[in-house]
Ligand SMILES: Nc1nc2c(c(=O)[nH]1)N=C([C@H](O)[C@H](O)COP(=O)(O)OP(=O)(O)OP(=O)(O)O)CN2
C-alpha cells in the first residue's frame with residue numbers, strides 16, 4: 001500500500017518580474033502571500049506505522065520558509081527569476097534527500113494562479129516505489 005502525505009506552509013515575500021506583458025507593474029517591487037504544499041509518498045514503516053513523521057517534514061519546511069519569508073525573492077540565492085515554477089524547484093531542492101518528495105505546489109490566492117511540480121517517486125528502502 002502506498003500513501004501520500006502533505007504539509008502546507010505560507011510565506012510573505014516581495015519580488016519583481018521581468019515579463020513581456022504587464023511590464024511596468026511587474027518590474028516595480030511588490031509583495032505577495034505565497035502558499036506552498038509539499039507532497040511525500042511511500043509505504044508505511046511497519047514499526048512506526050508512518051511513511052515519515054510529519055513532525056520531521058514540518059521542521060524541514062520551517063527551514064525552507066525561513067529562506068523565503070519576508071525576503072526580496074530576487075536576492076534569494078539559487079532561486080533564479082522569482083516565478084512560481086522556480087519556487088517549486090527551490091523548495092524541492094531545499095529538502096533533505098531523506099524526504100520522499102513527489103510534488104510541490106506553490107500558489108497565490110489573491111491572483112488565483114498556481115504551479116505544481118511533479119517529481120518521479122524515489123526508490124524505497126524495501127525496493128518498492
Ligand atoms: N508562468 C508564470 N507566469 C507568470 C508568473 C509565474 O510565476 N509563472 N507570475 C506572474 C506574476 O507574478 C503574477 O501574475 C502576479 O502578477 P503581479 O503583477 O505580481 O501581481 P498582480 O498585480 O497581478 O496581483 P496582486 O497580488 O493583486 O497585486 C505572471 N505570470
Ligand SMILES: [Zn+2]
Pocket residue numbers: 015017026030031032
Ligand atoms: Zn508579483
